[in-house]
Amino acid sequence: MSTTTELQKDAGTAGTSEETLLELESMRVFYGAIEAIKGIDLTVRKGEIVALLGGNGAGKTTTLRTISGMLQPRHGQVLYRGERIDGIKSHELVQFGIGHVPEGRRVFSTMTVRENLEMGAYRFSSVDSAEMDRVFTLFPRLAERRSQQAGTLSGGEQQMLAIGRALMGKPELLLLDEPSMGLAPLIVQQIFEIIEEINKQGTTVLLVEQNATQALGLANRGYVLETGEVAMSGPAADLLADSRIREAYLGEGAA
Amino acid sequence: MSLQEFWDYLVLGVMLGSLYAVIAIGYTLVYGVLQLINFAHSEVFMLGAYGSLIVLQLVNPGDNPTAVASIGFVALAMAGSALFGGVTAYGLEKVAYRPLRRRGAPRLIFLITAIGASFFLYNLAGKLFGRDPLPLPEMYDNHNVFTIFGAGVNITQLLQFATAVVMMIGLDLVVNRTKLGKGIRAVAQDAEVAGLMGVDIDKVISRTFIIGGVLGGVAGFLFANLNQVSYTMGFIPGITAFAAAVVGGIGNIRGAMFGGILIGIVETMTVPLLGDEWRSVSAMVVLILVLMFRPMGILGERVGRAA
Ligand SMILES: Nc1ncnc2c1ncn2[C@@H]1O[C@H](COP(=O)(O)OP(=O)(O)OP(=O)(O)O)[C@@H](O)[C@H]1O
Ligand SMILES: [Mg+2]
Numbered sequence: 001m002s003t004t005t006e007l008q009k010d011a012g013t014a015g016t017s018e019e020t021l022l023e024l025e026s027m028r029v030f031y032g033a034i035e036a037i038k039g040i041d042l043t044v045r046k047g048e049i050v051a052l053l054g055g056n057g058a059g060k061t062t063t064l065r066t067i068s069g070m071l072q073p074r075h076g077q078v079l080y081r082g083e084r085i086d087g088i089k090s091h092e093l094v095q096f097g098i099g100h101v102p103e104g105r106r107v108f109s110t111m112t113v114r115e116n117l118e119m120g121a122y123r124f125s126s127v128d129s130a131e132m133d134r135v136f137t138l139f140p141r142l143a144e145r146r147s148q149q150a151g152t153l154s155g156g157e158q159q160m161l162a163i164g165r166a167l168m169g170k171p172e173l174l175l176l177d178e179p180s181m182g183l184a185p186l187i188v189q190q191i192f193e194i195i196e197e198i199n200k201q202g203t204t205v206l207l208v209e210q211n212a213t214q215a216l217g218l219a220n221r222g223y224v225l226e227t228g229e230v231a232m233s234g235p236a237a238d239l240l241a242d243s244r245i246r247e248a249y250l251g252e253g254a255a
Numbered sequence: 256m257s258l259q260e261f262w263d264y265l266v267l268g269v270m271l272g273s274l275y276a277v278i279a280i281g282y283t284l285v286y287g288v289l290q291l292i293n294f295a296h297s298e299v300f301m302l303g304a305y306g307s308l309i310v311l312q313l314v315n316p317g318d319n320p321t322a323v324a325s326i327g328f329v330a331l332a333m334a335g336s337a338l339f340g341g342v343t344a345y346g347l348e349k350v351a352y353r354p355l356r357r358r359g360a361p362r363l364i365f366l367i368t369a370i371g372a373s374f375f376l377y378n379l380a381g382k383l384f385g386r387d388p389l390p391l392p393e394m395y396d397n398h399n400v401f402t403i404f405g406a407g408v409n410i411t412q413l414l415q416f417a418t419a420v421v422m423m424i425g426l427d428l429v430v431n432r433t434k435l436g437k438g439i440r441a442v443a444q445d446a447e448v449a450g451l452m453g454v455d456i457d458k459v460i461s462r463t464f465i466i467g468g469v470l471g472g473v474a475g476f477l478f479a480n481l482n483q484v485s486y487t488m489g490f491i492p493g494i495t496a497f498a499a500a501v502v503g504g505i506g507n508i509r510g511a512m513f514g515g516i517l518i519g520i521v522e523t524m525t526v527p528l529l530g531d532e533w534r535s536v537s538a539m540v541v542l543i544l545v546l547m548f549r550p551m552g553i554l555g556e557r558v559g560r561a562a
Contacts, residue, residue, distance in 0.1 A: 070447060094453035106448045108441055119441055122434070123453030169453065 019081075021046050021173050021204055022067065026076035027086075029059075029066050036062045038228040039076065044173065049195070049205040051215040051236065054225035060208040061103050063225070064175045067206075068100040069093040080173075094123045099171025103178055103208075105162040109151030113142055116150050116161055120168030127168075135164040138194055156187035163194070173204045180211045192218055216240045256527045262404035264523050270412050272519020273419035277474040278496035279503065279511035280426060281344075281467035287443035287506045288463045290362070291352065294369040296471055297493020298376035299343045303472025304479035304488060305384055306339025307332035311392045325395035329414065332394060332480075333473055340472015341465045347372055348464040353457070373489075381486035388485035391476075415477045422470055423512055429466070430508060439463055443506065491535060495522070498542040504555020513554055517541065 022044040029037035037059045044050045054060050065071045067078055069090035078086040080096055090100075108116050117135060121127045136143035139160040145153065150161055159179055166174060176195065180188040188211070196218055199205050209215035216222050216236040224232040224245065232239065239245050256264075278300055285293045316328045351372045355365055399407040430436035438459045441449035446456050478492060495518060503514025518538045525537040545553060 068451060070450070090447075090450040091453050091455045094451065100451045102448060102451065106445055108444050108448075110444065111437075111440065115437065119437060119449075119452050119454075122438065122441075165452070 019046050020044070020079075021081060022206065023079040023082075024063070024067070024076070025079065027063075027066065027073045027078060028075040029062050029071055030074050031062075036228050037066070037073070040223075040225070040228070040230050042223055042230070042233075044204060044206050046172075046204055047199075047202075048221065049199050049207060049219045051212075051219035051222040052206060052208045052225065053210070053212050053215060053222055054231075055210065057227070058225040059228040060225055061177055062228075064100065064103075064177050064206070064208060067175060068098055094169055097170070097172035098175065099166035099169050099173070100175045101162045101166045101177060101179060104181070105155075105158045107150040107153070107158050107161050107165065109149065111150055112147050113150055113153070113161055114146045116165050117142075117168050120165035123169055128170075131168055131170065135167055138167075138197065139164055156183050156191070159183060159187075159191060160194075163191075163198075167198065167203075171203060173206065174198065175206050175208075177208045178210065179207075180209060180214070188214065212245060213240070216245075259405050260527055263406040264527055265520065266403055266406040266408065267412075268520035268523030269516060270416045270519070271523055272499075272516035273416050273423075274474050274477055274515070275492070275496045275499045275519050276512040276515025277419050277422055277470050278492060279500040279515045280423070280508060281471040282497050282500040283503070283505055283508055283511040284439070284463050284467045286500070287508075288439060288446070288460050289352065289356075289365075291365045292369065292497070292505075293347070293467075294366070294493075294497075295347055295351070295372040295376060296344075296467065296497075297489030298373050298380070299340050299347070299468050299471040299489075300475040300478070300493060301377060301380060301486065301489035302343045303336035303340035303468075303475030304484045305380060305475075306335040306337075306472060307476035307479065308335075308384075308389060308391055308484045309339075310335030311394065316392050316394050320395065322395075328394040332391070332476055333418070336472040336476035337469045338472070340468040340470070340475065342468070343376070344464040344468025344471065345461060347468075348461055353460075377486050377489065384484075384486060386486060388483040388488075390483050391479050411480055415481065418473065418477055422473065426466065426470065426508065435459070435462060495535065495538050498538050501552055502542055502545045504552025507552065507554050510552055510554035514552070517553075 020043055024040055024042040026039045026041060027037055028035060028039050040063065052060050052063065062071065066073055069085070069088050073086050077084050080098065085093060085096065108119060111119065117132055118127050121131065141157055142160055142164055145157065150158065153161060163179065179191050179195070183191065192214055195205060195207065207215055207219060216239055219236040221234065222236050222239045223230050224239070232242065232244065278296070281296045281299065282293060285291055310331050311328065314328065314331055316324070320328060351368050352365065355368060395410055397410050399409050400413055401408055430439060438449065438454045441452065441454055442456055442459045450456050479488070496515060499514035499518045500511045502518060503510025503512070518541055521541050522534050522538050525533045
């Protein structure tokens with residue numbers, strides 16, 4: 001794996017002193033003969049919140065699944081800290097410090113809240129109780145329900161649990177796939193505040209959302225995917241001001 | 256049927272049922288993690304019995320072993336069966352199922368492979384070990400040790416029941432209290448997300464086969480200790496235990512235990528009531544009745560629940 005050229009290129013981008021954590025290079029992903037991701041470039045630097053936006057079927061989930069090793073790109077590469085990680089299985093990738101909150105939460109419904117959090121720490125030899133306390137501080141509602149079966153939690157609580165579970169793996173980079181999906185505005189607000197808090201505490205975030213306004217309100221930068229291609233990208237404020245974004249997503253985002 | 260007969264058969268039924276339960280766990284565990292009916296599990300059971308036979312032929316207990324020696328022989332025979340069962344199940348997963356999983360083969364292909372593997376294994380056993388049934392060498396002097404509800408229980412029966420119960424408790428602890436158990440449950444519920452948590456799915460599946468194989472193998476020894484060892488011995492108990500797993504709710508471990516005991520009792524009770532020839536029929540009748548009224552099995556809720 002020769003990665004020196006990529007590293008040099010990173011050093012050239014942007015004026016920030018921050019290092020590049022994740023880099024997708026002309027990544028193309030297929031489902032059989034169908035090309036879902038048609039060659040995208042995307043960078044996430046340490047400490048950032050990057051929003052990945054786009055409508056239904058744009059390829060957001062496919063992108064996240066490829067980053068965390070559930071899918072392999074057919075062309076291009078995925079680099080983490082300059083090292084190629086495409087081809088590495090997802091259970092090994094966890095050791096790199098990549099956490100993934102999947103679309104639709106997918107908590108272990110017949111396990112308790114506590115067991116779900118313990119599952120999040122599976123990669124460690126033992127469960128760090130300080131980390132669990134931190135999760136319970138972020139999500140007091142989970143603390144109250146620690147012995148409850150996850151399947152009986154409300155949608156919002158399940159989303160909190162899915163995020164908490166990923167945090168138990170102490171990720172350096174957290175991938176979030178539509179955490180606001182199907183939740184009431186008040187809960188969405190709470191979840192976004194917590195994402196901001198998690199980021200402040202040092203976790204880099206790649207946030208997939210259809211809820212463009214709110215996601216860009218939080219993010220440093222954003223990418224807009226359209227049918228597997230990056231249609232726009234740039235600082236969040238610029239994207240928020242862009243008339244095309246306003247037309248395409250703000251109407252949807254309010255729904 | 257007199258009251259005493261009732262108690263006698265009930266005790267026998269629970270004991271036979273405990274064996275079915277242990278075998279049924281093997282089906283249900285594998286189903287939990289792979290959604291595969293491992294029809295070759297009956298051959299794991301059969302080869303476990305051969306494992307104990309081979310060990311006993313090697314150590315040769317002779318006549319009238321001392322009590323201490325008897326315990327040793329039993330332990331060795333059990334270890335032999337556990338080893339054969341575990342290795343067979345491990346090999347099955349590695350050689351037969353894993354390549355299919357890699358290629359994302361459809362369910363039906365898995366099922367056909369399982370049946371093919373079953374044919375292959377029992378014919379191989381017939382070729383290697385001969386086609387005549389063989390009794391296990393005597394490891395101890397069998398006699399009644401106590402009576403319960405007036406029914407006498409001998410050492411062989413006690414050994415069978417106690418071992419089955421210990422294995423079930425052990426398994427329950429492994430599944431509910433250990434990290435491996437948590438991994439098994441996570442893979443059963445959502446293998447992909449389990450992978451995201453750092454669970455090595457291949458390793459968990461492999462270990463699940465080994466656990467099921469050890470249980471099945473030891474059950475083979477216990478069964479042979481009551482009957483005989485033969486290359487076709489797996490078929491009927493295998494099918495019956497599979498029915499037990501489905502009755503209890505396939506994928507549910509406690510369901511498999513419950514289904515096993517239930518079918519053991521029904522089968523045994525059929526003998527004095529209807530005659531020996533109705534035994535296996537009665538197990539299938541229970542299966543059909545349960546499927547008619549509760550298709551998910553008695554304790555079954557939904558697929559993917561392993562405990
Ligand atoms: N397993 C699959 N097999 C075939 N095609 C798939 C599969 N999963 C996704 N696709 C296709 O890939 C494209 C991208 O899907 P993806 O799930 O990544 O979109 P998305 O941006 O996450 O959409 P949404 O916002 O609705 O979740 C879609 O056209 C979809 O139909
Ligand atoms: Mg999606």
